[in-house]
Amino acid sequence: MRAGRTAIELLAPVLLVVAAGVIGIFVSQTTEIYFVTALISVSTVVAIYVFVGNSGVLSFGHISFFAVGVWAAGVLSIPEAEKPATMPYLFDFLGSTTVGNVPSLLIAAVVGGLFALLVGLPLMRLSGLAAGIATFAVLGITNNLLRYYEKIGPGLNTFSSVPETTDVLQATVGAVLVIVAAFAYQRSRFGRLLRATREDPAAARAVGVSIYRQRLGSFALSGFLAGFAGGLYIHFIPINVDAVYLDLTFITLAMLVIGGTTSLWGAVVGALFVSALDSVLAEMEDGMTLLGRTIDLPSGSRIIVVSAVMAIVVIVRPGGLTGGREFSLPRLRPAAAR
Amino acid sequence: MNFVRDALDLQVQVDAIGLGAIFALMAVGIGLVFGVMRLVNFAYGQLIMAGAFALAFASERDWPVGVGIALCFAVVLALSLAMERVVFRPLRTQSAAVMLIATFAVAFLLQSIALLWFGPLGKTATSLVQLNRPVEVGGVDIRKITIASIVVAVVCLALLVLLLNRTSIGLHMRAAAIDSQTARLLGVRADLVSTVSVLIAGALAAVVAVMLTVQYPTVTPTFALQETILVLAGVVVGGMTRLLSATLGGFLIGYVSGLLGGALPSSQSQYLPSFLFGLVILVLLIRPDGLFTRRRGLVERV
Numbered sequence: 055m056r057a058g059r060t061a062i063e064l065l066a067p068v069l070l071v072v073a074a075g076v077i078g079i080f081v082s083q084t085t086e087i088y089f090v091t092a093l094i095s096v097s098t099v100v101a102i103y104v105f106v107g108n109s110g111v112l113s114f115g116h117i118s119f120f121a122v123g124v125w126a127a128g129v130l131s132i133p134e135a136e137k138p139a140t141m142p143y144l145f146d147f148l149g150s151t152t153v154g155n156v157p158s159l160l161i162a163a164v165v166g167g168l169f170a171l172l173v174g175l176p177l178m179r180l181s182g183l184a185a186g187i188a189t190f191a192v193l194g195i196t197n198n199l200l201r202y203y204e205k206i207g208p209g210l211n212t213f214s215s216v217p218e219t220t221d222v223l224q225a226t227v228g229a230v231l232v233i234v235a236a237f238a239y240q241r242s243r244f245g246r247l248l249r250a251t252r253e254d255p256a257a258a259r260a261v262g263v264s265i266y267r268q269r270l271g272s273f274a275l276s277g278f279l280a281g282f283a284g285g286l287y288i289h290f291i292p293i294n295v296d297a298v299y300l301d302l303t304f305i306t307l308a309m310l311v312i313g314g315t316t317s318l319w320g321a322v323v324g325a326l327f328v329s330a331l332d333s334v335l336a337e338m339e340d341g342m343t344l345l346g347r348t349i350d351l352p353s354g355s356r357i358i359v360v361s362a363v364m365a366i367v368v369i370v371r372p373g374g375l376t377g378g379r380e381f382s383l384p385r386l387r388p389a390a391a392r
Numbered sequence: 393m394n395f396v397r398d399a400l401d402l403q404v405q406v407d408a409i410g411l412g413a414i415f416a417l418m419a420v421g422i423g424l425v426f427g428v429m430r431l432v433n434f435a436y437g438q439l440i441m442a443g444a445f446a447l448a449f450a451s452e453r454d455w456p457v458g459v460g461i462a463l464c465f466a467v468v469l470a471l472s473l474a475m476e477r478v479v480f481r482p483l484r485t486q487s488a489a490v491m492l493i494a495t496f497a498v499a500f501l502l503q504s505i506a507l508l509w510f511g512p513l514g515k516t517a518t519s520l521v522q523l524n525r526p527v528e529v530g531g532v533d534i535r536k537i538t539i540a541s542i543v544v545a546v547v548c549l550a551l552l553v554l555l556l557n558r559t560s561i562g563l564h565m566r567a568a569a570i571d572s573q574t575a576r577l578l579g580v581r582a583d584l585v586s587t588v589s590v591l592i593a594g595a596l597a598a599v600v601a602v603m604l605t606v607q608y609p610t611v612t613p614t615f616a617l618q619e620t621i622l623v624l625a626g627v628v629v630g631g632m633t634r635l636l637s638a639t640l641g642g643f644l645i646g647y648v649s650g651l652l653g654g655a656l657p658s659s660q661s662q663y664l665p666s667f668l669f670g671l672v673i674l675v676l677l678i679r680p681d682g683l684f685t686r687r688r689g690l691v692e693r694v
Binding site: 110177179186191195300308352354357 | 479483486488489493497501505507508617621624628629662666676
């Protein structure tokens with residue numbers, strides 16, 4: 055019975071993501087973009103969840119690991135011949151190295167993880183508001199450096215000519231991998247120890263758990279996964295550094311909070327729910343025909359709706375849509391067993 | 393040692409103090425609400441932005457300056473009240489993280505409404521730009537707005553100190569800030585106290601909106617966003633638990649920001665945010681509970 059429940063907790067989010075991927079294969083080219091975006095959002099939000107959900111510490115800095123992943127995969131996979139055009143001031147070793155799709159994703163993940171480890175070494179001693187502000191400061195520094203330091207990248211220009219290898223298949227596989235990693239972590243000894251520190255820091259410390267070490271490990275893993283998600287993203291759409299700053303921080307945190315911060319299921323549901331909402335609204339901004347009526351929203355209204363939904367969810371249901379619980383099938387369990 | 397010489401330059405010093413004064417006012421607005429409700433108001437910058445749009449609205453119609461300022465106050469205060477009623481009050485019992493996320497959402501809501509309404513290029517508020525003209529004091533050119541900022545900030549802070557220390561509502565607010573549960577048991581009306589503190593914070597936001605639009609007449613949806621982020625960092629660096637330490641933190645980050653902005657060579661000035669945020673991280677690591685707090689917070693033990 056226990057093993058069954060565990061399997062369901064992993065299977066439910068995986069199946070949901072695979073279902074989204076399968077639908078994404080059969081829809082038109084333009085609609086496919088929404089599905090790929092949604093699947094990459096799942097990877098991103100689950101990556102953030104690995105730290106924020108398990109530790110209970112709010113981080114505004116995870117998009118900096120995503121941004122570093124975007125940067126690493128972007129700079130390294132732009133064909134060598136194209137590099138001087140967009141990035142004339144590049145360091146030699148970056149200019150002369152070009153890697154393929156899978157290696158660049160791996161490098162993005164490793165760079166994201168190392169960066170998180172490096173940042174976490176001092177920062178994980180903080181908690182509460184100080185931690186929130188410090189992670190925010192990391193985001194500010196990352197954005198500032200990527201924006202102006204043209205020896206490492208294109209600066210404010212777009213990462214153009216990155217091979218667009220992230221399709222529905224790759225986005226689905228990526229999301230499933232991230233979910234499996236997050237699940238394995240939260241089931242592991244380390245994940246449980248970190249959750250213990252979230253529930254009762256004093257008691258956890260009393261039984262010998264090092265809050266610092268558990269948070270640091272989770273932070274690094276979380277950065278690794280976020281870097282991977284960033285790699286997936288830059289192989290999907292050419293973007294510039296300002297696309298991975300405050301707005302993305304907001305929308306990914308909104309996804310996590312709307313779904314339910316403390317569960318993997320919540321992270322996946324939140325990412326897919328908000329993505330679906332966002333896609334429908336985007337279509338409506340372009341004018342969509344629904345039941346014979348044309349709905350035409352002014353452009354820019356989707357972020358209004360998403361932030362309003364987020365505010366309402368926080369006020370009405372602070373635990374998020376899933377209540378912060380993992381997926382379970384209540385009817386299969388007899389009442390007496392509980 | 394060019395940097396030190398530039399930083400000690402009287403001109404740079406005066407401008408930095410002027411910026412610090414404005415940041416200190418914002419820090420008071422954020423710190424006051426935090427003290428009474430334990431709520432970090434991320435949407436504070438959007439209140440200032442709304443006030444700035446009100447000023448721009450008035451200035452584009454050539455309304456008198458007084459009317460524009462009155463409109464700015466009316467808009468910001470109404471918005472503050474609405475925010476308190478709709479968002480802050482229902483969340484009073486929630487954890488700090490939930491409240492922070494909620495104000496984060498409100499901030500983006502207001503910003504995107506402004507984007508939809510006024511467009512990304514924004515509007516221009518020009519009715520008070522003559523305050524940008526300098527006067528010469530002892531061989532240094534000081535813009536009138538810098539003097540005005542410092543004077544207004546001092547007056548506002550003095551009035552606030554009087555309110556907190558000499559009136560009964562001030563006493564109630566201080567009581568609620570120290571221990572809101574006990575204060576309520578002793579007859580402090582929580583709703584009244586939180587409404588008053590949000591209104592005072594709103595009035596300060598309106599004041600800041602007036603002074604910022606003089607220096608940056610172009611009002612866009614991201615107006616005051618960068619400043620608010622810095623002030624939030626400054627408030628935490630100073631120490632959120634006391635209003636004085638929060639205010640000092642706000643002043644300090646404004647002052648340091650002005651100093652670096654004036655003294656960094658132009659090839660490095662684009663990295664100003666990195667320097668500032670780096671300093672913030674450094675201070676937080678050395679004094680996580682705040683630079684100006686007396687002792688470290690107690691760690692709960694079993």
